[in-house]
Amino acid sequence: MSWTSLLDRSYVPYSGEPKACLVEGSSGKIYAGVRIENISYPLTIPAVQAACAICLSEKDTPAKIYVQNRELEQLAFWTVEFHMKVVETDEPPVVDREDLQMNPSSTFSAIDELKSLLNQAVTTNSDFPVSALLFTENGYFEGVNVEVSDWTQGICAERVAIAKAYAHGDTEFTKMEIHTRKGEFSSPCGACRQVIVELLPYHDVVLHHADGTLSEHITVDLLPFSFKSSALNKKK
Template sequence: MNWSSLNDRAYAPYSGKSKACVVESRSGKLFAGVRTENISYPITIPAVQAACAICLSEKEIPAKLYLEGDELDQLHFWKKEFQLEIIKTDSLPESPLEDPHKKWNADLDITARLKELLDQAVIPNSDFPVSALLFTSDGYLEGVNIEVSDWTKGLCAERVALSKAIAAGVREFTRLEIHTKKGEISSPCGACRQVITEFLPYNDIILHHADGTSSEHLTLDLLPFNFKSSSLKK
């Protein structure tokens, strides 16, 4: 793996500006993050936000940030938030990156795993844990909601799972399952619905509600008349 191949995993069809970085946790684990754009530009996920959120979702604390150049959106915030050591380098760290794409196991109890993941949510502000499993043809990726000192820099569980997938080079998905511990129903927020529509427009979204019931929906039904325009793509 090198910077070129990691940058190639970025999803940047609108700006054409691929960005990537690697966060090293205090325990020495390496988590990649890449720019994940959205047709609704303001909810684009910068590489450093993705990498730090992914690290936090795995119960790790960001300590170092590796980058190739000088420009990364939100760099100043995340550097200050975790007192990150910034390392500019032409080559990636020698240790392997964490692979978040878990292989399918027929014994997986989806509901039980979603409930277990709720304990990994980083929610100092809301105390509202959310978990998500994003499925592929042969595996899945996990996500929990992440909150930091600036609410606008947090990421929902659905977007953490998608950030993991894009950074891992995974683009084909089958369905998304979501669970909340509290509230009347489990439901993706509006921003997540827009991001989910970007990658899973005709897929099933299964919502596991706090009362033990579940419901199944088509992504497009969750966000009718969603914003889209082919003229925005470069």
């Protein structure tokens, strides 16, 4: 994999400035992260946050980060948080593609997978685990919520799954399923709804609630009057 091929997986329709990095976990596994912009700019997922959160969601610990240059958002926070070594290189290491699960078999149970996945959530602050499955035409990506010492740097399960999909270049989404074991109603937060509406605008989302019930929705209906503006697209 080259930096060019990884940068091409960024979603940057507003800035036109792709960003990417690779994080090596203490296990030795490599995790990719790319910049995923949102029309609501503060909800943009920086490449460093994406890669580190994906690593943590796999019960691994960020140990080293590979960058083409150090001009990356949140690099300072995450390197300090996990004492990561920063390696500038023109030849990035190979990424393991195991994060992409194959198409579900006839015996696949989304709720069983979601319940099991909750054990991978990093919820040191909230003790409120959330799991998500993002389905594509090729399979599905898993996500759990990840919390760190600075609450503002944490990221939700839905966005971790989205970050995995973009980092692996698989963005032909079909649906998303979400689960929490606590609370009255399993539902994406407002920030996730804005991201989901932009990237999966007319897709099914299945919410598996803590009481065993479920509800099905169209993503665009989760956020009526969501923020949209063609004037923000800088690409000519």
